Amino acid sequence: MNDHSNTTPVDRRAFVSASLAAGAALLGAPAVAAASDASSLTPTAVRSVGIPPSIDDVLDHSVADLSAMLKRGAISSRDLTQRFLTRIAQMDKTGVAINAIMELNPDALAIADQRDAERKAGMTVGPLHGIPVLIKDNIGSADKMRTSAGSLALANSTPAKDAFVVERLRAAGAVLLGKTNLSEWANFRSSRSTSGWSGRGGQTRNPYVLDRNPCGSSSGTGAAIAATFATVGIGSETDGSIICPSAICGLVGIKPTVGLWGRSGIIPISASQDTAGPMARSVADAAALLGVLTGVDPRDDATNASRGKSTTNYATFLDAAGLKGTRIGAARHLAGFNDAVDTRFNEAIAALRSAGATVIDSVKLTTAGKFDDAERIVLDYEFKAGLNAYFASLGKDAPVQTLAELIAWNEREKAREMPWFGQETFIRSQKCGPLTDKKYLDARAKCIRLTRTEGIDAVMKKHKLDAIIVPSNQPAWTTDLLNGDHFTGGSTSFAAVSGYPSITVPMGLVGELPVGLSFMARAWEEGKLITLAHAFEQATKLRRAPKFLTTYP
Numbered sequence: 001m002n003d004h005s006n007t008t009p010v011d012r013r014a015f016v017s018a019s020l021a022a023g024a025a026l027l028g029a030p031a032v033a034a035a036s037d038a039s040s041l042t043p044t045a046v047r048s049v050g051i052p053p054s055i056d057d058v059l060d061h062s063v064a065d066l067s068a069m070l071k072r073g074a075i076s077s078r079d080l081t082q083r084f085l086t087r088i089a090q091m092d093k094t095g096v097a098i099n100a101i102m103e104l105n106p107d108a109l110a111i112a113d114q115r116d117a118e119r120k121a122g123m124t125v126g127p128l129h130g131i132p133v134l135i136k137d138n139i140g141s142a143d144k145m146r147t148s149a150g151s152l153a154l155a156n157s158t159p160a161k162d163a164f165v166v167e168r169l170r171a172a173g174a175v176l177l178g179k180t181n182l183s184e185w186a187n188f189r190s191s192r193s194t195s196g197w198s199g200r201g202g203q204t205r206n207p208y209v210l211d212r213n214p215c216g217s218s219s220g221t222g223a224a225i226a227a228t229f230a231t232v233g234i235g236s237e238t239d240g241s242i243i244c245p246s247a248i249c250g251l252v253g254i255k256p257t258v259g260l261w262g263r264s265g266i267i268p269i270s271a272s273q274d275t276a277g278p279m280a281r282s283v284a285d286a287a288a289l290l291g292v293l294t295g296v297d298p299r300d301d302a303t304n305a306s307r308g309k310s311t312t313n314y315a316t317f318l319d320a321a322g323l324k325g326t327r328i329g330a331a332r333h334l335a336g337f338n339d340a341v342d343t344r345f346n347e348a349i350a351a352l353r354s355a356g357a358t359v360i361d362s363v364k365l366t367t368a369g370k371f372d373d374a375e376r377i378v379l380d381y382e383f384k385a386g387l388n389a390y391f392a393s394l395g396k397d398a399p400v401q402t403l404a405e406l407i408a409w410n411e412r413e414k415a416r417e418m419p420w421f422g423q424e425t426f427i428r429s430q431k432c433g434p435l436t437d438k439k440y441l442d443a444r445a446k447c448i449r450l451t452r453t454e455g456i457d458a459v460m461k462k463h464k465l466d467a468i469i470v471p472s473n474q475p476a477w478t479t480d481l482l483n484g485d486h487f488t489g490g491s492t493s494f495a496a497v498s499g500y501p502s503i504t505v506p507m508g509l510v511g512e513l514p515v516g517l518s519f520m521a522r523a524w525e526e527g528k529l530i531t532l533a534h535a536f537e538q539a540t541k542l543r544r545a546p547k548f549l550t551t552y553p
Contacts, residue, residue: 052096052227052548056083059228060281060545063127063288064315066231070119070130077119077130081112081175084132088178088229096210096548100224102137102201104178106144111175118173127288127315129173134230136221137179137201138186139163139276140265149267150184150198152417153400153409160395163265164297165234165276172292177230180220186241187217188269188383190421192484195219195245199417203479206249207546208512212476213485215248216241221279222249226546228281232289236276238269238379240492246279247472247490247504247516250543252286252533253279255492257523258499259305260290262297268386270379271302272444273496281543283505283534287314290526309524320538322531324356326466328519329363329459334470337489340510345471348507348517348536352469355539357532360463365494367450374450375497377443380429403430420481451498456520467532472504472516478552495520505533506543511552514544 058066058075069075085108092101105111115130124130135141138149140159148154162170169176181201187193196204196219204219206212207227214223218235222245225233235242237255246253254277261276268274278289291314297303335345349359384403391398391406400406407426410417432440459468470491477486495502500523504516517536519529537543 053087053090055228055545056087059083059087061231062282063131063231063285066131067127067129071124077112077115077175078109080130081108081132081177084177084230085109091227092229096205096207098205098207098210098223098227098229099202100180100204100214100220100227100229101134102148102150102179102181102220103145105176108132108175108177115173115175125171125173126292128169128292130175131232132175132177132230133169133289134177134180134221134224134233135166135169136182136218136233136235136276137198138182138236138267139165139179139234140267141166141176141179143176145179147179147267148200149186150182150200152199152413153406155200157394157399159265159393161265164262164300165293166265168293168295180218180224180233182220183217183241185426186236186238186267186269188238188379188425189423190425192421194420194479194481194484196223196479197420197481203481205479206476207548208250208514209476209549209552211478211551212513213248213479214245215473215476216244218242218245218279222246222251222253225279225281226250227548232278232280232285234276234289235279236266236274237492237496238273239375239496240490242277242279243492243495243502243504243516243518244473244490247506247518248476248514250506250514250546251279251281251504252283252506252537253277253504254286254290254526254529255495255502256290256526257306257501259300259302260310260501260524260526261293262295262300262303264297264299267390268383270382271386272378272382272447273499283503283530283537284315284318286503287318287530287534290314290530306524311527314527314530317527317530318534319531320535321356322535323352323539326357326532327464328352328357328359328532329463329465329468330359330361331365331459331468331470331491332362333364334368334491335489338474338510341471341474341489341515344508344510344515345517348469348540351540352536355535360465363459363463363465363468365455365459365468367455368494371447371450371497372493374443374446375493377439378447380425381432381435381437381440381443384429384432385435421484447497451494452500455494456498456500456522460522466528467519467521470518470520471507472518475510475513475515491518499523501526501529503529503533505537508540508542509544512547512549513552
């Protein structure tokens with residue numbers, strides 16, 4: 001699913017009531033043309049603009065506000081969907097050219113019409129009914145769109161069945177607007193890759209400063225939601241690829257407990273670490289998306305553990321006064337990679353204390369850096385097993401049937417598929433044996449012990465903590481296809497490797513570049529993290545919309 005970060009990374013893989021009149025001009029803009037091939041869905045006529053159009057007043061509203069507007073008839077789902085399509089047409093491939101969208105859903109407007117008809121008939125089903133959502137291009141959808149993980153090898157691949165999260169989206173009445181670009185194969189093909197680049201989609205740009213990187217494999221979702229191409233989006237993470245692109249694009253991102261959301265139908269890396277999760281412009285919006293997609297997935301045994309430990313309504317945890325009386329541990333030893341980020345971290349700690357939290361400074365996760373090699377072994381083994389199983393699920397018509405065949409395909413097509421970096425991670429994974437190997441079992445046991453028992457669990461018990469905080473990310477680096485990513489700091493691996501939840505919330509700007517604050521806790525404590533993150537967000541209100549600067553001033 002993705003891979004991004006760690007203070008001491010395994011390798012570069014480890015990278016891993018609105019006025020309708022205000023939007024009338026956009027509604028009058030050219031519509032997006034229907035197309036039989038979703039990847040060719042483009043505007044009929046859109047003028048290339050040097051600066052982004054001013055944001056339509058309606059588009060930046062929250063899920064709750066839009067739901068209320070839809071309910072009272074102030075806007076229709078079709079109008080809302082068309083406005084997002086128009087903004088994408090003006091800004092994604094033309095104008096500032098964010099290049100976050102892999103393809104648009106040619107049925108998006110028809111789905112919106114259906115949602116409007118359902119609402120008129122009194123058949124709404126929840127907060128996402130009629131709300132446009134973007135999903136990452138490793139999440140399977142059995143429709144006119146492809147599911148490719150950004151790879152040209154799967155450029156025409158469409159699964160026969162929706163991923164579990166897509167089933168839940170449709171059941172929740174959402175409008176599936178399209179799919180976002182990503183770091184190809186969720187940034188697991190090479191240790192020298194560039195985040196946000198895929199053979200099929202090209203390079204995604206950071207909306208805050210366009211020559212900067214959007215980070216992590218969910219880079220397209222992060223850039224798209226930051227640029228207001230949809231109300232909310234879905235990314236996926238193995239180690240950092242929800243948290244880093246969310247933080248580096250000024251968003252809230254939730255990496256759920258592994259098993260809270262079903263993973264069936266998502267192109268995998270790791271059975272023990274993979275999860276999809278929400279990416280949004282506020283904690284409330286992320287919470288709205290988190291709840292409606294929970295549930296037991298009959299194709300994913302990991303979700304059985306979520307019975308009785310999840311809810312379909314995480315909005316009940318939104319408490320602006322929720323920091324009062326809490327105990328939060330600041331893992332300062334996982335900071336220190338950037339002086340300006342440390343300044344924002346100190347300011348965040350002061351804000352937490354002002355809002356009523358007791359901050360224990362500095363708690364120490366003493367196993368940091370001691371499980372990196374074990375994580376790499378686990379991911380190598382699980383990737384081969386998981387990807388071969390995914391290919392088998394596509395049936396005999398799959399363009400490649402095994403990881404070995406994919407490696408051979410990439411080698412044949414290296415001029416267009418591997419122009420910037422190779423596939424040494426694939427080759428290393430292919431050499432792994434079955435998941436019964438002692439080497440794998442020992443590595444997985446070590447990961448659990450060092451991140452759970454002797455890691456998060458031990459520190460939270462010792463200090464009686466409600467959560468642990470760390471800086472989410474460094475300021476975005478300049479995208480460099482020749483040399484790959486320039487990752488210097490952040491901390492996602494404890495939550496990722498343990499399978500525990502984490503949430504990032506905007507912590508402010510370093511110059512014009514967003515940085516985030518991450519809250520971590522134990523399994524199934526998403527509600528507690530939402531309370532803490534929401535209270536911090538409301539106390540500080542640090543998110544700033546992107547300015548789409550060409551380069552850092």
